[in-house]
Amino acid sequence: MPNPSLDISLDVTGRRVLVIGGSRPARRVIARYVAAGAVVYLAADTYEVPNPLVRPVTWPHSPSGWRDLVSAVDLVVAVDLPAEAQPLLVAACAERSVWLTREAAAPVSRPGHVTLVGGGPGDDELLTVAALRALAGADIVYYDRLGPHERLNEWAPGAEQVNVGKHPGHHAVPQAEIERMLVASALSGLTVVRLKGGDPFVFGRGGEEMAACRAAGVPVTVISGVTSAIAVPALAGIPVTHRDVSRLFTVLSGHVPLSEEELAHLVGLGGTIVVLMGVGTLPHLASGLARHGMRADMPVAIIERGFSAQQRTTVADIDTVVTVAGEVGARSPAVLVIGEVVRLAQCDDAAAVAVLANAATLSGQR
Numbered sequence: 001m002p003n004p005s006l007d008i009s010l011d012v013t014g015r016r017v018l019v020i021g022g023s024r025p026a027r028r029v030i031a032r033y034v035a036a037g038a039v040v041y042l043a044a045d046t047y048e049v050p051n052p053l054v055r056p057v058t059w060p061h062s063p064s065g066w067r068d069l070v071s072a073v074d075l076v077v078a079v080d081l082p083a084e085a086q087p088l089l090v091a092a093c094a095e096r097s098v099w100l101t102r103e104a105a106a107p108v109s110r111p112g113h114v115t116l117v118g119g120g121p122g123d124d125e126l127l128t129v130a131a132l133r134a135l136a137g138a139d140i141v142y143y144d145r146l147g148p149h150e151r152l153n154e155w156a157p158g159a160e161q162v163n164v165g166k167h168p169g170h171h172a173v174p175q176a177e178i179e180r181m182l183v184a185s186a187l188s189g190l191t192v193v194r195l196k197g198g199d200p201f202v203f204g205r206g207g208e209e210m211a212a213c214r215a216a217g218v219p220v221t222v223i224s225g226v227t228s229a230i231a232v233p234a235l236a237g238i239p240v241t242h243r244d245v246s247r248l249f250t251v252l253s254g255h256v257p258l259s260e261e262e263l264a265h266l267v268g269l270g271g272t273i274v275v276l277m278g279v280g281t282l283p284h285l286a287s288g289l290a291r292h293g294m295r296a297d298m299p300v301a302i303i304e305r306g307f308s309a310q311q312r313t314t315v316a317d318i319d320t321v322v323t324v325a326g327e328v329g330a331r332s333p334a335v336l337v338i339g340e341v342v343r344l345a346q347c348d349d350a351a352a353v354a355v356l357a358n359a360a361t362l363s364g365q366r
Contacts, residue, residue, distance in 0.1 A: 013037035016073040018057070020044075020089065021080030024189070025105035027139065029079050030054055031158020041073060044080075066092035076100045112139070112186040114213045116206045118199040118225015119147035121232055122307035127155075130223045135159075139190040142182065146197025146333065156193070175205060179212035186218040199227040203253045203276055227251075229274045232306030232335040236313045238345050245340050246272045254278020254285065254336070263288035272339035279332050283322045289338070290318050299342035304334040315345055 017038040019026050026042065033040050034053045041055045060066045066088045070076055076093055078100065093100040107113075115134045120126035127148065135141065135155040142162045143149045152161050162181070165172035173181075178194075185192045200206030200222055213220035229251045233240055240249040248271035252258070255277055258266070266273060267289055278285060279302070290296060296319035304312045316324040318338070 010075070012075065014039065015075060016041065018043060018070065018073040018076045019054075020076065020078045020085075021105060022108075024108045026079040028106045028137065028158065029077055029103050031139075033077070033158075035153065035158040038075075043069065060088075063088055063091065067096060070098045071096045073098065078102045080105045106137070106139075107191065108189065110187070110189045111218050112188065112190045112192060114182050114186050114192045114194060114209075114218055114220045116194045116196065116200040116209060116220065116222045118204070118223060118227075119143075119149075119195050119197055120226040121198060121228035122146070122148060124148055124151060126226045126231065126307075128223065128225065131225065134193050134223055135195070137191055138193040140185050141193045141195055142178065143195040144197070147195040148197075149195065152195075159193075175208065179209055182209060183212060183216040183218055186213065187216065196225070197228070199225040202227045202229060202251070228306055228335055229276060232303050233274065233301070233337050235306060235311070236301060236303045236337075236345050238301060238303075238337050238341055240272045240274060240337070240341065242341050242344075246270075248272070249274055249339075251276065252278075254281045257281050257284040258288060260288070260292075264292045267292040267294050272337065272341050275336035275338070277332060277334075278336045279325070279330055279334050282325055282330075282336065285336075286318050286321050294318055298338060299340065301337040301342045301345050302328075302330045302334055303337065304330060304332075306333070306335060313345055315342060 012033060013036065015038050017033045018041045019030055019033065020043045023030070023042060023044050026044070030040055030042065039055070040053065041057050043057050043059050057069065060069050070089070070092045076089070076098055078089060079102075081089060090100065117131045117134050119131065132155060135152070136157075138156045138159040140160040140162065141152060141156050142164050143152065144164050149161075152159075164178050182192055182194055194200075194209060196204045196206065198204060201224070206222060210220050210222065230240055241247060248269065250266060250269060250271065251274045254275045275285065286300070296317065298318045300316050300318060300321040302314045302321070302325055304310070304314075314324060314328050314330060
């Protein structure tokens with residue numbers, strides 16, 4: 001029966017770590033130990049990607065050479081070891097009582113690979129297992145403001161981090177340049193992660209980045225993220241659907257004002273309306289929905305800075321929301337929710353049943 005694997009955390013700060021293997025296959029291991037503060041030595045046949053923080057050593061060719069080499073370090077990490085060297089290394093470490101561990105080699109194929117990762121609405125705990133796995137294997141991470149990035153050193157140890165800095169109305173790096181950078185990094189053989197807020201395919205321009213990679217012949221995959229369109233209202237106590245009250249919800253971007261036809265369709269559909277990035281166009285939206293027949297007392301929630309310590313929910317109705325938003329100084333980033341389900345935002349569990357029953361009656365009267 002095989003022994004269970006062990007996950008042992010070691011403090012390698014200032015420790016001498018010998019990595020054995022080609023510099024490209026070992027690049028992630030090297031980066032991780034450098035980031036952890038170790039003094040890293042590399043024994044390799046070739047040095048394709050020299051790291052200024054790594055000290056190259058001569059590859060030994062005899063049992064005594066292996067013994068001398070491992071005697072000078074505290075830990076040996078075998079990444080890409082030729083079969084003929086395997087018994088020599090194991091014997092040398094055993095004789096000199098030096099710890100030996102093995103780690104998987106990083107891929108070395110060209111081109112590399114791009115993964116578009118949804119980081120969720122901002123809470124670190126809402127990152128998916130797949131997202132963390134992708135980050136752990138990254139050579140370079142391109143991230144922006146809305147993607148969680150405070151713990152990138154932990155999630156992607158040793159990876160290069162590039163802030164492409166998107167802010168409302170201001171893109172420090174234009175979208176076309178981001179796409180060029182992703183492609184160029186992958187074509188150089190790197191494993192690339194593009195970390196985005198929410199879900200890459202929900203107003204995240206992930207489709208454009210995927211198309212750019214495919215056009216350049218770069219393999220690309222997508223890891224979905226928890227979208228703020230659902231998660232932020234949920235945190236404020238607002239379900240986007242509820243039996244007998246709202247059996248559908250519509251998610252739209254508030255970047256650009258809606259046309260009269262779009263406004264009329266929204267009112268006709270009913271259900272819940274969720275607007276991302278819509279504070280700037282709120283006056284146009286509220287007046288347009290009212291103009292096309294939405295009840296003046298339809299509740300509206302403005303949920304600012306979701307999943308942060310400064311999260312704030314403001315509730316008004318279609319008739320008063322613009323005035324109220326001005327009074328409280330509502331600002332982006334914010335999620336707008338329009339619909340009867342908003343009435344739950346200010347209720348405890350005991351009051352929820354009565355509120356929803358009343359909302360169901362109102363919904364049936366429309």
